[in-house]
Amino acid sequence: MGVDRSGDKILVGQVLEENDLVTLADLCRSCTVETKTVTTLVAEGILDPMGGDVEHWRFTVGSLKRVKTVIHLQRDLGINLAGAALALDLLDRIAELERH
């Protein structure tokens, strides 16, 4: 942590790459969800973990935000998982288009 001229504290964080990996436990803790929720998201194709079986699953840092968005969409808009997954894909595509 540094200090700038006005004496305010400056927070220094850790820089993560989009494809840095986290464990299933990290993901569950970060998003405050249960393992079961994550398994369902994987089954629906919303998350695509590396590593073969559940114990070796690794998720990209980008997954954290995806899990949250899906959960918020489901909870707030009363849509089912497939609908939330579709919305997420479309949001990704819009973001991609806007980058160009």
Place this chain on the structure above:
Amino acid sequence: MDYKDYYKTLGVDRKATQDEIKRAYRKLARKFHPDVSKESDAEQKFKDVGEAYEVLKDPEKRVAYDQLGSNWNTQQGSRPPPGWDAGFEFQGAPRGGAGQHDFSDFFESLFGQARGPGGGNRGFHMQGEDHHAKILVDLEDSYHGVSRSISLQMPEVTADGHVVRRNRTLKVSIPKGIRQGQQIRLGGQGAKGQGSGKAGDLYLEIEFNPHRYYRVEGADVYLELPVAPWEAALGASVKVPTPSGAIGLKIPANSKAGKKLRLKGRGIPAKTPGDLYVVLQVVLPPADDEKSRELYKRMQEEIQFDPRASMEVA
């Protein structure tokens, strides 16, 4: 405290049916959902709409609210009249949705305080949730590194289970070489934990502000550089802007429009530094006076040039 017109918020008539209210709510909730909407005040609007629906979807609350509406006297009172809710009993906390459990003072004076998740769960320990936010930085910031103040609104659950919104300003160091898509994790800056649980982390997702000249792809930066036809044809030395300051650039003779000149290592100074690509864009001088028309005519007469030679339409 101001009276809130929940019908107006949902854009429905006071005589709307429960179905009409539900439809209006669903539509607006999709439109203003903070994860979907691009509008700057989407979160506030989403909350207003949620609050309005919380009242109007429940026939009992709706009747009570309607009754209040006809008695609300802006001159006299900023409080509901005493005993206004006689005969109504509102039970249970509203459904906890995104920010749906921090309602306005108006709502709370009518229906009591909404309870947040985990309210009253004494002796319960859980680490706080991680939060995510986007942070916009200029491309130039990535060349030098910078510190940025960001303001965040965070819901916080107080000891007695109420949810309050708190404004926080953080100063964050944006390190040199940062790229779009990377995240900065600030440990312990997320939601407070419950009981003796640790606070969660705050993730800041980096996004570059759109730039007038530069386009960024990964760590590489692209610059479209306008050049005159003679500069492209004869070669030239020109001054070119780069995010780290202007430089002199040699344009080779016989360059074509669209030619890419690579300046190695002058992209984003990441661990593996990116490159800067200068893409030549040949700009024609306008033929809007006698002299330039004369010169174009001379080229037409003296230069053998068919730009459509490859199209076989001769």
